[in-house]
Amino acid sequence: MSAKPVSKGDAIDFNIETMTVEQGLHLIEQERVQPLLTYLRTGVFENRNNMTFMKAYSVVVQFGDQQQHSVKLYVYYKQVIHGYCTEAMSQLSQLSGEELLAALAQLWEKNTILVFWMQRVFQYLDRFFTKSSTEYPDLFRAALQCFTDTVYTKVKVKCVAAMVDVVNRERDGHEINQDVLRLLVEMLCTVGDSGPKVVKQKEGDRNSADRLLWQSQSRGLYKEDFEKKLLAATNDYYKSKVAGWMAAYSCPVFLQEIQRRLEDEESRLSRYLDSSSEKDLKAVVQGELILQTAKELVEMTTGAHSMFVNKRYEELKLMYRIFRREPSMLPHIISVMEPYIEQRCSAIVEDQQMIDNPPTYTERVLELKNEVDNMVATCFESDTGFQKGRNKGLEAVLNKDTRCAKYLALFSDLQLKKGLKGRNEDEVQVLVNQVVGLFAHLKDKDIFLDIYKSALSRRLLNKLSVSNDAEDCFITKLKVECGQQAIQKLASMFTDMALSDQLQEEYMRASHHGSPGGVTHEVRVLQTNAWPEKADDAPVVLCPEMLTCIRAYENFYHAKHNGRKLRWIYNMGHLEIKCHGLSRQHLLVVSTYQCLALMLFNGRQEVTLREIVEATKLPEEECKRQVMSLTVSRHKVLMHDGSGKDLALDAKLEVNNGFTSEKIKVQVSLIKKEEKATETTTLAEAPVERKHVIDAAIVRIMKSRNRLEHNALLEEVFRQCTLFKPQPTQIKSQIEHLIEREFLKRDEKNRHAYVYLP
Secondary structure (H helix, E strand, O other): OOOEOOOOOOOOOOOHHHOOHHHHHHHHHHHHHHHHHHHHHHOOOOOOEHHHHHHHHHHHHHHOOOHHHHHHHHHHHHHHHHHHHHHHHHHHOOOOHHHHHHHHHHHHHHHHHHHHHHHHHHHHHHHHOOOOOOOOOOHHHHHHHHHHHHHHHHHHHHHHHHHHHHHHHHHOOOOOOHHHHHHHHHHHHHOOOOOOEEEEEEOOOOOOOEEEEEEOOOOOOHHHHHHHHHHHHHHHHHHHHHHHHHHHOOHHHHHHHHHHHHHHHHHHHHHOOOHHHHHHHHHHHHHHHHHOOHHHHHHOOOOHHHHHHOOOHHHHHHHHHHHOOOHHHHHHHHHHHHHHHHHHHHHHHOOHHHHOOHHHHHHHHHHHHHHHHHHHHHHHOOOHHHHHHHHHHHHHHHOOOOHHHHHHHHHHHHHHHHHOOOOOHHHHHHHHHHHHHHHOOOOOHHHHHHHHHHHHHHHHHHOOOOOHHHHHHHHHHHHHHHOOOOOHHHHHHHHHHHHHHHHHHHHHOOOOOOOHHHOOOOOOOOOOOOOOOOOOOOOOOOOHHHHHHHHHHHHHHHHHOOOOOOOOOHHHOEEEEEEOOOOOOEEEEEEHHHHHHHHHHHOOOEEEHHHHHHHHOOOHHHHHHHHHOOOOOOOOOEEEOOOOOOOOOOOEEEEOOOOOOOOOEEEOOOOOOHHHOOOOOOOOOOOOHHHHHHHHHHHHHHHHHOEEEHHHHHHHHHHHOOOOOOOHHHHHHHHHHHHHOOOEEEOOOOOOEEEEOO
C-alpha cells in the first residue's frame, strides 16, 4: 500500500497552532485511521495521498513532546490496534482447524499493515516519549502486546494443535496452504519478543511488490508454544510409520522411503518452519528413521549382506548417505563388510588351484583388492572407518601365512620381465600402484623384499627387465611405503649397475677394445653386502680363454682402484659360445660351468662325466646338473651312452653333431635342483635377519629409555618393526639373549622391568 505524493507547493490547510490535542486526535482519526481500517476491511483505500499522512504526522509532532499530550497520543495508538484485534477476534472464536489458521494468518497480515502505518504516523513518540520511559514500551512492542493479549493468548491452543495437524496432513501427502503456515510461524516467532519491528522488503526481484514482515530479536514463543508440540507429534508420527514400513518394505525400499522423508523435512524447514528448528527436528526425525532402524535394516535378508554379495552398489551408497547422518550407525555396515571381504579373500587364498598357480593367485587377489577399493571409494566416499574395515578384512586372511608376500614378489618379477611389455606409461603406473597397494596390507614385508631383491638381481644381471622406468617406479613406491632404509640395498644394486656400465665403457677403450685374446666379455662389479647372491666357493679350474679375460680386467681395475679386491662369482655368469661342428651353425647361451664342460670337447671327441669333474673341479652333483642340462631332448647338445634320465660318472659324452634348432641363438636352460621342484608354491620362511632387527630395536629403545617395563618394551618394538610383525615370544627370546650378552639386565626391584647396560 502506498500513498499519493504531495505536489510541490501544496500547503497543509489547517491551523495547528490553535488546535487542541482532542481536535488533533479527531483529525488523525478522520484523515488517516478510518481510511486505513476501511482498507483492511474492504480492500479499498479512500483519500490515498501523502497529505493525510502529513496532517496526522504534524499533529503528533505538535503534541508529542508534551508529557500529558504524549500519553493521550500513545493511549489512542493502542486503542486503535486493540479495537481492530478485538473486532477480528469475535469472528475467530467460532472457527477451528484450517479455517482458524487461514483467518488467523489473514488477521496477522492485516494487523501487520495496521501497525506499520500507525507506527509511521506516531513514530515521533518513539523518539522522545517511549525512548526515555520504562512505563511505556515502544510503539511496535505496544502494538504486539495488544495483539498477544487480545488474540494470541485466546487462540494459541487451538492454533498450535491445528498447525501440527496440518503438518502431519502434508506428511501424508495432502496439499496444504503453505503461505498460511509461513505467516503463522512468523507470528509465533514475533509474539513475546522484546524488540520487534515491522520492515518493508521486496519479494523476489526488484519489480516485485513490497511485503511487510516482522523482525524479532529472539524466536518469541515459537519454541515454547509450538516447536515442543511439533517435535513430540513428529516423534509419534514416524514411530507409527516405521512399524508399518518395517513389516511391508524390503531394505532398499525402506531406505528410499527414509531418504524421501528426510528430504521432505528439509524442504519443510525451508518452506515455512523456522530455521531454528532444524537441529531438533532433524534429531527427532533421524532418531526414529535411522537410529531406531539401522541395525534391523542392515540385518534384513535384503540388507547389507545381500547388497554386498549382489554388488548393489547404488543401494549401498544410499544406505551410507542415510547412515552418515548418524555416524554412530556406520559400524553396522562395516560389521557386515569385514566378514564379506574376508570370505571373498578366503575363497581365493584357500583354493588349491589358486595356490598351485601363483600368477593367477596374485592376479585374483589384486582384482579383489581393486574391487573393494573402488567399492569403498564410490559407495562410502573413502570414509576412514570403511577403509579400516576393508584393511582389517583383507589383512585377516592375507596375513595368515607368508604365501601372499611370496607370490606377490614372484608376480612382480614376472611382470617386470614380461607382463609390462607393450604397456604404456599409465598402464605401468596403475599396475605398480596395485602391487604396492597390496604390499601395504602385508605384515611380512621383509619376505616380499627378500624375494624381490633376489629376483631384481637376476633381472639386472641378465638384462631381463622390460623397462628401467618401471623398475625405478617400483623402487620409488616401495620407498614411500616402507622407508629408505628398507630399500637401501635395492637402490645400491641400481647404483652398482650404473657404475659397472661406466667401467665397462672405459674398459672397452683399452688397447684390446674389451676383447683380450679375442673374447668379448662384460664384467659387473658388485658390492658384497648389497646383492643377495653368494659366491660359489668351489675351486673351479677355468679354461685359458677365461683366465686371459680375468687377468686383463683385474689389471684394468686395479690400475683405477688400488687396494680393492675382486672376488669372481662364476656361478652367476653366462656365456655365448659359437658352435662350428654342428650340422647348422648355432650360438649357445650357457652358464659358466656348462661352458667349461663344453670347452673340453675342443680337444677330444669323447669325455666322461668323471673327467669333466676332475678337469673343472666342480662339485659332482652340480657338475652332473650342469651337464645333464645339455643332454635333455629340448637342447640335446651332448649325447651320452647311458639310459634313463640319470647320468653315471663313467657315462661317455660326445657332441651331438646332428643338433639343430629353429633359432640361431639357443638358450640352454638349467635343470632345477631336486628339492626345488615345488618351492614356488611352498610358504616362505622368515628371514634370519628378523632376529637382528628385533635385537637392534630393543637396544635402540633401551639406550634411549635406560629402564623400561616388559609390556612397554613390547609395544615399542611392535611400533618400530614396520617390515614384519614380531611375535611376543620371539621378542622375549631376543631379550633373554641380550641379557646373556650383557646388553640388558633385569631390574633388581622389579623383575618385569629391564635396565640398559652401557
